[in-house]
Amino acid sequence: MYEWHDDGSPxxxxxxxxxxxxxxxxxxxxxxxxWCYVATGKEGKGTPAGNYxxxxxxxxxxxxxxxxxxxxxxxxxxxxxxxxxxxxxGETYFPAPMVYxxxxxxxxxxxxxxVIPEPGKPASHGCIRMPKDFCPLFFEVTQVGTPVxxxxxxxxxxxxxx
Numbered sequence: 001m002y003e004w005h006d007d008g009s010p011x012x013x014x015x016x017x018x019x020x021x022x023x024x025x026x027x028x029x030x031x032x033x034x035w036c037y038v039a040t041g042k043e044g045k046g047t048p049a050g051n052y053x054x055x056x057x058x059x060x061x062x063x064x065x066x067x068x069x070x071x072x073x074x075x076x077x078x079x080x081x082x083x084x085x086x087x088x089x090g091e092t093y094f095p096a097p098m099v100y101x102x103x104x105x106x107x108x109x110x111x112x113x114x115v116i117p118e119p120g121k122p123a124s125h126g127c128i129r130m131p132k133d134f135c136p137l138f139f140e141v142t143q144v145g146t147p148v149x150x151x152x153x154x155x156x157x158x159x160x161x162x
Contacts, residue, residue, distance in 0.1 A: 001036060001037050001116065001119065001131045001133075001134070002034065002035065002036030002037065002130075002131050002133070002134040003034060003035055003036075004033065004034040004134065004137045005032075005033055005034065006026075006028060006033035006034060006137070006141060007033075009028065009031075010028075010029070011028040011029030011030075011031065012028070012029065012146075013026065013027065013028050013033075013141050013142055013143075013146050014026075014027050014146065014147045014148075014149070015027075015142070015146065015147070015148040015149070016148075016149045016150075016151065017038060017040070017047075017128055017148065017149070017150045017151070018151060018152070018153045019040055019047060019049060019122075019150060019151065019152050020152050020153050021120065021153065022037055022038050022039065022040060022119065022120045022121060022122065023035055023036065023037055023038060024036050024038050024111075024128070024130065026138060026141070028141070033141070034134070034137065034138065036130055036131050036134045036138075037116055037119040037120065037131065038111075038116065038128050038129060038130055039114060039115070039116040039117070039121070039122060039123035039124050039128075039129040040122050040123075040124055040126075040127075040128050040129075040150075041122055041124050041125060041126040041127070042122045042123055042124065042125075043122070045124070045125045045126045046122070046126065047109060047122075047124070047126050047127070047128060047150060048105075048109065048126075048150070049150050049151055049152060050149075050150055051147065051148075051149050051150075052104040052105065052147070052148045052149075052150065053104075053144075053145050053146065053147055053148065054102045054103065054104065054142055054143065054144055054145060054146045054148060055103045055104065055105075055106075055144065056101070056102070056103035056110075056144065057101070057102050057103075057139065057142070057143070057144060058101045059099065059100060059101075059139070060097075060099060060101075061097075061098045061099070061101035061112070062095040062096065062097055062098065063095050063096040063097075063098055064083070064095065064108075065082060065083070065108060065125070066080070066081070066082060066095070066096045066125055067081055067082070067083070067093055067094050067095040067096045068080070068081055068093075068094055068096070069081045069085065069087065069091050069092065069093050069094070070091065070092055070094065071088075071090055071091055072090035072091070072092075077091060081093060083095070097113075098110065098112040098113070098114075098127070099112060099113040099135065100112055100113050100130075100135040100136060100138070100139045102139065102142060104128075104148055108126070108127075109126050109127055109128075110127050110128070111127065111128040111130055111138075111148075112127060112128075112129065112130065112135065113129070113130060113131075113132050113135045114127065114129025114130065115129060116129055116130075116131065128150075
């Protein structure tokens with residue numbers, strides 16, 4: 001699901017996210033230091049291509065748009081709920097956790113830990129989901145202002161470790 005080979009040597013970090021292959025490439029200067037599969041926005045909730053910079057970093061954040069509903073026994077009754085969904089007696093709404101959150105837009109698109117049900121296929125509401133073990137490593141090397149380029153590539157660039 002990912003590889004990480006950062007030795008901490010000098011160089012600015014930058015990120016490229018490929019919406020076609022559903023992969024993120026992380027470089028320090030011109031050296032590839034890591035890559036991972038991602039899950040970006042599914043049809044109707046697509047992740048917008050463009051050039052961004054990380055605007056905010058929070059280790060712990062919860063969505064104000066999406067979550068799930070459980071009944072009084074802890075059974076999930078709606079796995080794709082919003083805060084506006086009317087609850088039945090005994091139900092509770094839980095906002096989705098977005099651990100290692102890195103905001104890219106003012107309207108809620110960011111990068112964070114998330115389930116990648118089928119590597120290579122979009123699955124989110126627009127955010128960029130990343131593997132659980134990859135995110136802390138990635139979060140450590142980025143900062144507010146780190147450039148993130150989201151593009152459609154016809155071909156995945158060759159990944160060569162240097």
